[in-house]
Amino acid sequence: MNVFPPETLARFASAYPERPHTLAHALGQDERLTLDALAGLASRLPGASLEYNRGNLPIGVDGKPAPNGLSIEDTIRHIASSDSWAVLKNIEQVPAYRDLLLDLLEELRPAIEAKTGEMLTPQGFIFISSPDAMTPYHFDPEHNILLQLVGSKTMTQFPAGDARFAPDTVHESYHLGGPRELPWSDTLLEGGTPFAIGPGEAVYVPVMAPHFVRNGPASSISLSITWRSEWSYAESAARCFNGTLRRFGLNPRAPGRWPQGNTGKSLASRALRRLRKTG
Template structure:
């Protein structure tokens, strides 16, 4: 019997479209505000990022904790989260005993769904993130390097999800650069909202956000929001990632010839070939870098 999700999920839709379903984690003690107040201060400081309650969809989400500090310590931020207009993001909390069993349960159930839907032989790079936010705070528009299951524990929100592999929303070169571990950048423009599929979200709801699908979140006004994300890669998304990394590196060398690599996602065979050739692109880049340094010397 499932510990985390309701039965009957459309496993075949994973990474094809966003869809809402139900989770079963509302009573998990680690996810209450009291449990979080106890466990989060025991995690390494670099796992926890907190900022002012964000209100602009164009803010760079990855740098919000650096550029929009709230002037409070972590414990005070948690204790005053209802009134202090703050936002807390916690990465990889599963190292704390309070979350370890939950992490293993999610890993097992999502892995089984991937196999059921024929998406992957196994789950890759599973990660947990926690988000705690004051009423009316927003999560700015961004996209992730992973597929995602987002679960609402407390409060309400509206989640807007955008089609992946659409260069009108996330330009191809920007996506490739980010997948090759370059810095993110703000992409939000009001006209993008016509592409959004919007989901009203309350405690017990879960949402699948496909790999690299842009999204933003607007929290409700009535309560603190607590949500849990479970990120993962599949056999297919790993191929897409390596193919995009190949494109990003190879583009530099063929652009002077007036050439450009074809976007990832159009041909499974070509994506697989690019993923296999990533070490070649990496080697060429190192050789070219060494040649430039020698020439400069």
């Protein structure tokens, strides 16, 4: 049985890759996604794939939030009362969760590849959040669908590629190894679009679209299924090249959004990377 109904696939195909939108899904109770199973998954993932901290945060933070003082397993098992936010990254490292991720993406593959070509680098992330927890303002380099499984949350998204919401210098810093958290001002809020989702609902997030997420009044479990395209990789490489140019006092033009190509700067960035490796 398919997780995404036909009308959802049609909606996704129409809006992908640049328009955020809500979707329906039928990913219900799954033994891999209970709190006990997720605590077990956390114990099997390397430390670099675990991120967790206190959940009582502002929309904007300067760098990584402070830890919550608990283990990841205790954070997850007691998420209803631990006032925390946790993410298990790259769940595809564990075979059962890789199967889950790939089965979901396979349903979307025709619509994805019709627009942005080969679906590259499938990755999965599971978010476990306490009541009212905040995921601060940030962006991510992948095409992303966030499926809500337990509880509710509201994701507020901002236009991708608009320097008002994420300056070009911040993009460049991120792609050169800096943090994904973005500078925040309350004056930005009027440019955001809130997407409220509960169990059986999902939201699509375009590449590098700034967003923050406020959890609902109950604890929450969400699954993020992501992939890359050659366009997204070219955009990343072009941002790296622009960051290098800016270090020499130049003021380069921002990469174009899809369907514009960024081939020239992408190739130049990759050539520079090869020179550094061989130099």
